[in-house]
Amino acid sequence: MNEQTCVIDDKPWLDARQPPFIRIKNVTKKFGDFIAVNNVSLDIYRSELFCLLGGSGCGKSTLLRMLSGFELPTSGSIEIDGQDMAGLPPHARPTNMMFQSYALFPHMNVEKNIAYGLQRDGLNRQEVKQRVQEILTLVQLQDFAKRKPSQLSGGQRQRVALARSLVKKPKVLLLDEPLAALDKKLREETQFELVNIQESLGVTFIVVTHDQEEAMTLSTRLGVMDAGEIVQIGEPREVYEYPGNRFVADFIGSVNIFDGRVIEEDTNFVIIRSEEAKIDIHVSHGVSCTPSQKVSYAIRPEKIQMCLKKPKNVKNLLKGRVNEIAYMGNLSVYQIELEGGKRVRVTQPNTIRSDEGAITWEDEVYLWWDGAAGVVLTS
Amino acid sequence: MKRRSLFITIAGILGFIFLYAPIVSLVIFSFNKSRLVTVWGGFSTKWYGELLQDPQILGAAWISLQIAFISACLAIVIGTLAAFVLVRFKKFRTRTLLSGMITAPLVMPEVITGLSLLLLFVAMQGLIGWPVGRGITTIIISHATFGAAYAAVIIQSRLVDMDLSIEEAASDLGAKPIRVFFDITLPTITPALISGWLLAFTLSLDDLVIASFVSGPGSSTLPMVIFSKVRLGVTPEINALATIIILIVSLGVIVAALTMQKGNKQNVA
Numbered sequence: 001m002n003e004q005t006c007v008i009d010d011k012p013w014l015d016a017r018q019p020p021f022i023r024i025k026n027v028t029k030k031f032g033d034f035i036a037v038n039n040v041s042l043d044i045y046r047s048e049l050f051c052l053l054g055g056s057g058c059g060k061s062t063l064l065r066m067l068s069g070f071e072l073p074t075s076g077s078i079e080i081d082g083q084d085m086a087g088l089p090p091h092a093r094p095t096n097m098m099f100q101s102y103a104l105f106p107h108m109n110v111e112k113n114i115a116y117g118l119q120r121d122g123l124n125r126q127e128v129k130q131r132v133q134e135i136l137t138l139v140q141l142q143d144f145a146k147r148k149p150s151q152l153s154g155g156q157r158q159r160v161a162l163a164r165s166l167v168k169k170p171k172v173l174l175l176d177e178p179l180a181a182l183d184k185k186l187r188e189e190t191q192f193e194l195v196n197i198q199e200s201l202g203v204t205f206i207v208v209t210h211d212q213e214e215a216m217t218l219s220t221r222l223g224v225m226d227a228g229e230i231v232q233i234g235e236p237r238e239v240y241e242y243p244g245n246r247f248v249a250d251f252i253g254s255v256n257i258f259d260g261r262v263i264e265e266d267t268n269f270v271i272i273r274s275e276e277a278k279i280d281i282h283v284s285h286g287v288s289c290t291p292s293q294k295v296s297y298a299i300r301p302e303k304i305q306m307c308l309k310k311p312k313n314v315k316n317l318l319k320g321r322v323n324e325i326a327y328m329g330n331l332s333v334y335q336i337e338l339e340g341g342k343r344v345r346v347t348q349p350n351t352i353r354s355d356e357g358a359i360t361w362e363d364e365v366y367l368w369w370d371g372a373a374g375v376v377l378t379s
Numbered sequence: 380m381k382r383r384s385l386f387i388t389i390a391g392i393l394g395f396i397f398l399y400a401p402i403v404s405l406v407i408f409s410f411n412k413s414r415l416v417t418v419w420g421g422f423s424t425k426w427y428g429e430l431l432q433d434p435q436i437l438g439a440a441w442i443s444l445q446i447a448f449i450s451a452c453l454a455i456v457i458g459t460l461a462a463f464v465l466v467r468f469k470k471f472r473t474r475t476l477l478s479g480m481i482t483a484p485l486v487m488p489e490v491i492t493g494l495s496l497l498l499l500f501v502a503m504q505g506l507i508g509w510p511v512g513r514g515i516t517t518i519i520i521s522h523a524t525f526g527a528a529y530a531a532v533i534i535q536s537r538l539v540d541m542d543l544s545i546e547e548a549a550s551d552l553g554a555k556p557i558r559v560f561f562d563i564t565l566p567t568i569t570p571a572l573i574s575g576w577l578l579a580f581t582l583s584l585d586d587l588v589i590a591s592f593v594s595g596p597g598s599s600t601l602p603m604v605i606f607s608k609v610r611l612g613v614t615p616e617i618n619a620l621a622t623i624i625i626l627i628v629s630l631g632v633i634v635a636a637l638t639m640q641k642g643n644k645q646n647v648a
Contacts, residue, residue: 070547090550103548107566116562117552168552 458530
């Protein structure tokens with residue numbers, strides 16, 4: 001296999017000849033007058049780990065429930081592996097769902113919880129036992145087979161729920177906020193575990209989450225949702241570094257946004273005059289915009305350089321005063337008040353241990369960044 | 380602090396005395412050797428023995444148990460259906476009306492319930508020829524109606540607490556709706572069904588007023604027999620009988636409370 005096909009294999013969405021595995025076409029869901037999902041079209045490929053990311057009430061869970069069959073689309077169609085899902089009740093769909101509350105059956109032990117789905121498929125006892133054993137080993141719960149859900153910790157319940165939804169080897173596994181109920185440390189560990197399991201089984205995962213960090217860690221691609229619509233689809237790096245609009249830039253990570261107007265526009269550079277920053281921002285690449293068009297310039301806090309002495313020969317230089325410092329251990333977040341009153345957020349890694357000569361409150365600092373560090377947003 | 384806790388203790392003791400002294404004295408006097416109810420003549424269990432010789436009381440007890448058993452079963456079925464409609468079908472026009480009507484028998488004076496049921500049965504006999512006369516059947520129907528109200532309230536509270544996603548999970552794993560009901564819903568509400576049944580059973584066993592209205596010849600329940608006997612004077616035999624009834628009823632209530640509690644604990648999972 002040469003390198004070219006390898007890349008395409010990894011990223012089927014870049015290959016126009018690849019048929020999508022799940023095809024969501026113009027799906028709309030209304031609850032009375034309220035439009036929960038608005039004309040969403042989305043293609044998801046085999047073995048992807050796709051994250052639907054958005055705030056609460058953005059329609060991500062409704063979309064997931066339409067895939068599982070608990071809600072029916074008001075209009076539009078959903079196809080999984082070439083099969084139209086219209087009219088198929090949940091129990092007849094090739095999907096399984098892991099619920100946010102885990103929804104373990106409280107009156108059955110771990111083993112019976114996991115076996116339930118297999119028994120519904122009419123598998124013989126021997127095979128059920130074997131498959132349950134396999135999946136328990138996979139999620140490392142062999143010793144807990146006889147426990148009731150009430151006798152398990154949160155992390156263990158989460159794994160039982162995962163095992164129960166995976167044991168039927170569904171074509172698509174739907175996960176509704178799978179890690180939301182776990183504490184931070186456990187959540188980070190479980191994230192990697194989840195990715196490993198997904199990779200080893202090759203099942204297509206669709207994860208709904210409101211946690212952007214979780215979405216970035218888990219997904220091959222993610223779709224950002226807002227008010228029932230998908231506003232951007234892309235790989236985590238793509239969405240983070242090249243947000244398509246103001247909402248995405250603001251929602252994923254933190255960002256400083258300067259409003260301004262294009263004053264010079266060329267094929268390989270753009271200059272934006274910003275009243276807020278009181279400078280002309282130099283962008284070292286072409287942007288599809290027109291002269292004097294109103295735009296927003298977004299720059300991530302970690303891409304801004306900061307020092308006490310005025311640097312020489314740099315573009316995009318700002319001067320300000322340290323207003324607020326949040327020490328986070330691995331890095332510190334500084335809030336700098338510019339001369340015009342605008343506040344800018346800057347993060348710096350804490351590479352040395354002592355705080356001697358470090359930037360502190362009320363210091364006058366210079367900020368600058370590279371022409372390629374930010375993004376011009378036209379919407 | 381100390382004073383206050385002493386006050387609470389005394390108040391508590393007085394409260395319990397007020398509630399239970401009559402019952403305790405009844406139990407004690409059921410073991411009285413003397414024929415005079417108010418004079419203690421030494422310990423004896425002879426009245427219990429005599430009770431077992433009395434065919435009238437034994438017959439009435441048997442009728443009461445039959446009525447209580449059948450009406451409790453009916454009450455559970457009706458109560459479950461009503462509770463399901465109220466909890467699972469969120470929007471329909473007469474919802475508030477239905478909800479009020481189901482709980483109404485809980486507060487309706489028994490005399491009115493009894494009288495209205497009697498009028499209904501008489502009218503029904505005239506119109507459709509059933510039920511023929513008044514007897515065990517009419518008492519069962521009457522007890523089922525108010526038992527159903529209690530059962531509905533208990534089952535309803537259980538259903539409201541139930542996590543709907545476990546039903547969804549079952550259907551997601553391939554269970555058809557009817558399977559979901561028997562595998563998931565029924566086991567979850569079983570504690571409520573048991574305690575509802577026990578409550579309906581004890582209520583039916585206790586009832587005097589409604590039964591008096593709708594009973595007929597040969598269908599005197601135990602409370603009716605006791606009442607008519609008491610009018611001729613309280614005998615130690617009645618005390619013994621009352622003690623046994625108290626035992627049965629408190630057992631029923633305790634078991635009902637325990638099953639409900641156990642079920643709640645499990646549901647927290």
